[in-house]
Amino acid sequence: MLVACDLHNHSCLSPCGSLEQSPAVLARLARERGLGLVALTDHNTALNAPAFAECARREGIVAMFGMEATSAEEVHVLCLFSALDVALDFGRFLAARLPRLPYDPAKLGDQVVVDADENVLDLPELYFGAALELGFDELCTAASGRGALVVPAHIDRPMFGAISQLGFLPEGPFAAVEAVRPVSPSASRGHTVITGSDAHYPEHVGRRPFGLELPEGWDAGGSVDLDALRDALEAGRVRPTFSP
Template structure:
């Protein structure tokens, strides 16, 4: 199993974008940048739950005080460029969902956004989305359950051909697959 460091970013328009990085240091640097752009709203654990900081052995080493469900200061128009500056690759998450998706919130994906892939949930009608949004016809579509807990993740049903089992090769295959 190869673990790819990443996050699901909430843009300033409240669009969720999957951001994957070529290494942990770049992911952490991007995370620090994102935190510098979010409003200084404190988390209320009794409402939103604890936001725990874990170590490599799953031990709790702290809590994140800022509320992480707020939108960042990174726009959908700039997210591809910004993530790329940190060695990352990104694509709009769950575009078929009725909330926090680029389609539900902005109504479209424009060429100027520079996205080269999208994510849909497993029950989405890809043909319907391609008919309404022709820009995605030539993009890879990643299928995801948007699971937030390990027990909700499904068995793999799709494959991705990469030159080798490394983060760099997998991200390269994701960027260039059709």
């Protein structure tokens, strides 16, 4: 069956994300805009994932949990988990590798942890927008070793993509790569290319999903079968929505 997927979305916990973009708003708009599988990927943290899990359940969509991690070279990498607790654990691993920078919300943007009903739970003092003290290869290996689906983000963007930061896409344990516009097989190293909305604002939700042909039972028990997802991605059974 063809499932509309979007594996790159931010919430009000991302310093660059809109305060209106709560997990509840993301889940509601994702359902209204026809998405079936949606990941929350705030910068370097999964602390809004528990709220997103509850909101996705309420809306009847399948959630994935993870983060858009920033390597030391400032390459953005989507690290995606099916299980909430595993995502939270990887978030703690990353938090220990973030620099303790002075963080000024007035300049850098608010980071708000909320519950499923938009109550504020915490305003973390650690700045999640910073680069991790982990190189690209180390980051991808650590995520993959914990069972994440690893997807280098927007490899074709002029900033924060593998090609802009490293000059090329290195080899790595990638289930797919994300691009905004079509890229050549040499740029993607032959990996399947998916699209993602990279939604920071409600109006961005669902702007660049991809269709994925998944087997029946992919969402048994309300969570995604990671092996089925990986197989479908690696087999290239995708229909991306590139930007014009």
